[in-house]
Amino acid sequence: MATAAASDLQTHCSTIAQRAHEASRELAGLDTATKNAWLLASADALVAGSPSILAANKLDIEAAPSYGLSDAQVDRLVLNDQRIAGIATALREIAALPDPCGEIIEGQTRPNGLQMEKVRVPLGVVFFIYESRPNVTADAAAICVKSGNAVILRGGKEAAHSSQAIVEILQQTAATHGVPAGAVQLVDTPDRDAVGYFLKMDQWIDVAIPRGGEGLIRRVASEAAMPVIKHFDGNCHVYVDADADLEMAVNITENAKCHRMGVCNACESLLVHQAVAEQFLPLVAERLKSRGVELRGDQRACAITPMTPASEEDFGAEFLGPVISVAVVDDLQQAIDHIDKYGSHHTDAIVTKDLKAARTFTAAVDSAAVIVNASTRFNDGGEFGLGAEIGISTDKFHARGPCGLRELTTYKYVVYGDGHIRG
Amino acid sequence: MATAAASDLQTHCSTIAQRAHEASRELAGLDTATKNAWLLASADALVAGSPSILAANKLDIEAAPSYGLSDAQVDRLVLNDQRIAGIATALREIAALPDPCGEIIEGQTRPNGLQMEKVRVPLGVVFFIYESRPNVTADAAAICVKSGNAVILRGGKEAAHSSQAIVEILQQTAATHGVPAGAVQLVDTPDRDAVGYFLKMDQWIDVAIPRGGEGLIRRVASEAAMPVIKHFDGNCHVYVDADADLEMAVNITENAKCHRMGVCNACESLLVHQAVAEQFLPLVAERLKSRGVELRGDQRACAITPMTPASEEDFGAEFLGPVISVAVVDDLQQAIDHIDKYGSHHTDAIVTKDLKAARTFTAAVDSAAVIVNASTRFNDGGEFGLGAEIGISTDKFHARGPCGLRELTTYKYVVYGDGHIRG
Numbered sequence: 002m003a004t005a006a007a008s009d010l011q012t013h014c015s016t017i018a019q020r021a022h023e024a025s026r027e028l029a030g031l032d033t034a035t036k037n038a039w040l041l042a043s044a045d046a047l048v049a050g051s052p053s054i055l056a057a058n059k060l061d062i063e064a065a066p067s068y069g070l071s072d073a074q075v076d077r078l079v080l081n082d083q084r085i086a087g088i089a090t091a092l093r094e095i096a097a098l099p100d101p102c103g104e105i106i107e108g109q110t111r112p113n114g115l116q117m118e119k120v121r122v123p124l125g126v127v128f129f130i131y132e133s134r135p136n137v138t139a140d141a142a143a144i145c146v147k148s149g150n151a152v153i154l155r156g157g158k159e160a161a162h163s164s165q166a167i168v169e170i171l172q173q174t175a176a177t178h179g180v181p182a183g184a185v186q187l188v189d190t191p192d193r194d195a196v197g198y199f200l201k202m203d204q205w206i207d208v209a210i211p212r213g214g215e216g217l218i219r220r221v222a223s224e225a226a227m228p229v230i231k232h233f234d235g236n237c238h239v240y241v242d243a244d245a246d247l248e249m250a251v252n253i254t255e256n257a258k259c260h261r262m263g264v265c266n267a268c269e270s271l272l273v274h275q276a277v278a279e280q281f282l283p284l285v286a287e288r289l290k291s292r293g294v295e296l297r298g299d300q301r302a303c304a305i306t307p308m309t310p311a312s313e314e315d316f317g318a319e320f321l322g323p324v325i326s327v328a329v330v331d332d333l334q335q336a337i338d339h340i341d342k343y344g345s346h347h348t349d350a351i352v353t354k355d356l357k358a359a360r361t362f363t364a365a366v367d368s369a370a371v372i373v374n375a376s377t378r379f380n381d382g383g384e385f386g387l388g389a390e391i392g393i394s395t396d397k398f399h400a401r402g403p404c405g406l407r408e409l410t411t412y413k414y415v416v417y418g419d420g421h422i423r424g
Numbered sequence: 425m426a427t428a429a430a431s432d433l434q435t436h437c438s439t440i441a442q443r444a445h446e447a448s449r450e451l452a453g454l455d456t457a458t459k460n461a462w463l464l465a466s467a468d469a470l471v472a473g474s475p476s477i478l479a480a481n482k483l484d485i486e487a488a489p490s491y492g493l494s495d496a497q498v499d500r501l502v503l504n505d506q507r508i509a510g511i512a513t514a515l516r517e518i519a520a521l522p523d524p525c526g527e528i529i530e531g532q533t534r535p536n537g538l539q540m541e542k543v544r545v546p547l548g549v550v551f552f553i554y555e556s557r558p559n560v561t562a563d564a565a566a567i568c569v570k571s572g573n574a575v576i577l578r579g580g581k582e583a584a585h586s587s588q589a590i591v592e593i594l595q596q597t598a599a600t601h602g603v604p605a606g607a608v609q610l611v612d613t614p615d616r617d618a619v620g621y622f623l624k625m626d627q628w629i630d631v632a633i634p635r636g637g638e639g640l641i642r643r644v645a646s647e648a649a650m651p652v653i654k655h656f657d658g659n660c661h662v663y664v665d666a667d668a669d670l671e672m673a674v675n676i677t678e679n680a681k682c683h684r685m686g687v688c689n690a691c692e693s694l695l696v697h698q699a700v701a702e703q704f705l706p707l708v709a710e711r712l713k714s715r716g717v718e719l720r721g722d723q724r725a726c727a728i729t730p731m732t733p734a735s736e737e738d739f740g741a742e743f744l745g746p747v748i749s750v751a752v753v754d755d756l757q758q759a760i761d762h763i764d765k766y767g768s769h770h771t772d773a774i775v776t777k778d779l780k781a782a783r784t785f786t787a788a789v790d791s792a793a794v795i796v797n798a799s800t801r802f803n804d805g806g807e808f809g810l811g812a813e814i815g816i817s818t819d820k821f822h823a824r825g826p827c828g829l830r831e832l833t834t835y836k837y838v839v840y841g842d843g844h845i846r847g
Contacts, residue, residue: 375841418798
């Protein structure tokens with residue numbers, strides 16, 4: 002019977018994936034006005050439907066202890082009128098963003114008179130696997146549909162009732178606003194095998210986006226037959242150059258480390274040019290210690306200011322908490338080499354007044370964002386003006402850094418001739 | 425001892441990959457003039473080095489029977505002065521192409537004064553696995569280096585000596601023209617395990633590009649830890665609409681099918697609107713039969729013109745030879761649905777005078793190239809004006825269709841502030 006059940010589950014997943022593919026074909030041709038009308042109607046309907054969403058959310062909150070959720074995790078699960086209003090606002094903001102689909106990226110008339118356009122089109126079907134926050138359900142659905150994609154949502158079981166209530170409302174407004182029924186679907190089984198089945202259905206699903214712990218992302222990346230937009234760790238650096246404004250450097254280091262410690266664009270490692278190390282390290286150590294941050298330094302750093310000796314592992318670590326590794330470097334090139342060796346190509350900053358150093362650093366450091374005289378915390382879709390984002394890619398391929406509407410698209414060549422044949 | 429040998433091979437592959445990574449860091453900052461000077465010098469050096477290349481090529485030709493190569497395969501292996509001149513010309517053409525690196529794709533100043541640019545940069549290291557044609561060795565090296573990437577070349581063993589001779593010359597000119605030593609490396613062992621080792625080294629290799637049979641591509645796609653640019657089959661369609669110029673339709677079908685039968689953008693399936701089927705099918709059957717092409721039709725097509733009854737498989741097949749499947753469809757929508765069901769999203773064409781039909785077809789058919797009133801054979805980097813291409817992607821992700829210099833790049837965000845911190 003186990004085999005029959007497995008086969009049932011696989012069939013169920015196939016049905017969802019095929020339905021998403023069919024919907025994606027319709028969505029690709031849907032005009033912007035229709036998509037926006039659905040988003041605005043959904044925002045209103047979510048607010049109007051608050052009682053049913055809150056009732057569903059209550060079931061999730063009640064079940065939370067049985068999942069062993071921490072208080073912080075329960076807090077992220079809780080909905081109230083204010084948070085539902087926030088979800089609605091996010092949908093209205095996505096409606097206000099430009100539609101990426103149909104953009105003619107470039108075009109030309111060839112010498113033989115053939116006219117060609119490179120046109121932006123949706124990827125097709127997005128399989129989105131995410132943590133247990135109900136607001137993400139609405140957000141991801143909105144971003145995918147606005148960019149012309151159908152989405153299969155696989156949320157955490159801890160938010161299952163809330164997500165179900167939200168998706169039901171999105172589907173009701175879809176039915177009355179010309180958005181295909183399969184555009185937004187929630188996987189309605191907690192069975193972990195379902196994820197494995199979907200990851201093999203590359204004939205219907207065009208991209209998988211896992212958002213959660215490293216284990217989940219590695220599992221998805223290794224099992225998926227389709228491309229995966231991955232979001233791994235950020236071991237971000239601040240390098241203080243010989244010619245830095247040291248007060249600015251202290252402020253940037255503090256902000257990059259302490260503004261939010263648990264995020265991927267927080268600074269995890271501080272590199273200091275030897276010429277300013279003696280002056281700078283005591284200043285930054287005092288500031289960071291006043292914020293409760295432990296410094297772990299290499300030999301040279303420890304010789305200047307008392308701090309814990311750093312291990313080799315510390316320089317490769319993403320602490321996501323009140324620890325920072327510190328190293329003194331001979332020069333700019335050694336800083337660049339250190340970042341190449343230990344960094345994760347996410348976000349790295351230089352503090353300097355020297356134009357040549359800034360230009361060398363930004364050219365040589367191969368990270369999604371390379372920042373001069375500003376905090377690493379600015380590598381963010383909102384701060385970059387991308388509008389809503391479905392994740393931040395640590396890949397170089399297809400999408401790098403914040404993934405907004407445009408990063409969920411591809412292109413096709415549209416060619417017009419007058420009976421052209423190749424000679 | 426087998427384990428020791430395996431470990432030796434793995435270490436050898438690591439050394440190559442790390443060397444490529446180091447070279448890629450240097451290449452990313454190399455100016456266009458240096459890259460072009462190397463390309464032009466290499467073109468001259470290949471011509472000047474013809475005797476050594478031809479001597480090496482002779483060894484490959486002599487060994488060809490032991491590999492069981494067909495006459496056509498041996499012909500593709502043979503070099504002579506004219507072919508070496510062709511290789512040199514290709515390098516000079518790549519030198520003349522614009523450098524994609526450093527392009528500022530877009531940029532803005534944020535309301536807070538932070539200035540950001542999205543800058544085109546190389547992917548890093550390309551692992552290129554290809555068939556046994558010596559000219560591809562030079563071509564791929566040139567395309568990769570011009571786009572700022574280091575390349576690890578894994579050519580077919582049948583062309584090992586020729587490729588070695590070519591790469592030696594490219595490396596000599598690199599040494600005298602400021603191109604890093606690890607920019608172009610040839611894998612110097614025929615051991616198939618080497619490919620497996622490289623495919624796991626995603627810490628040094630950024631993309632794998634297999635060019636060859638479907639088996640090779642599937643192996644690479646399933647084993648690779650890094651992204652893969654895949655080139656699967658092309659089951660390309662020509663759809664003859666109710667409102668088509670039938671003589672144009674016959675010419676386009678003939679050209680799409682017969683111009684070169686063994687290529688991915690050749691037409692494999694013909695769809696005909698029922699309104700013109702009775703008039704069109706006898707015309708196109710006569711033309712195709714005169715070119716030695718076998719028609720395999722659905723029931724309606726067979727009822728109009730004598731042809732072999734088609735099986736379900738025929739409609740999904742990439743024949744790469746003198747066979748074409750033929751179906752009569754009720755209308756445009758049925759043609760679009762047929763292409764979605766049986767096609768490979770490569771290249772599909774419509775022949776029509778009806779503007780609305782052309783617009784509907786180009787919007788609804790999800791293929792790398794969608795063509796109106798021209799042969800499917802035009803989906804080609806050269807015909808599209810992309811210059812040199814390293815392959816044709818059948819993926820939607822990152823690169824779709826012909827892959828030229830730009831498709832071997834990614835981007836990074838470069839951000840300038842004045843001490844900005846997030847509040």
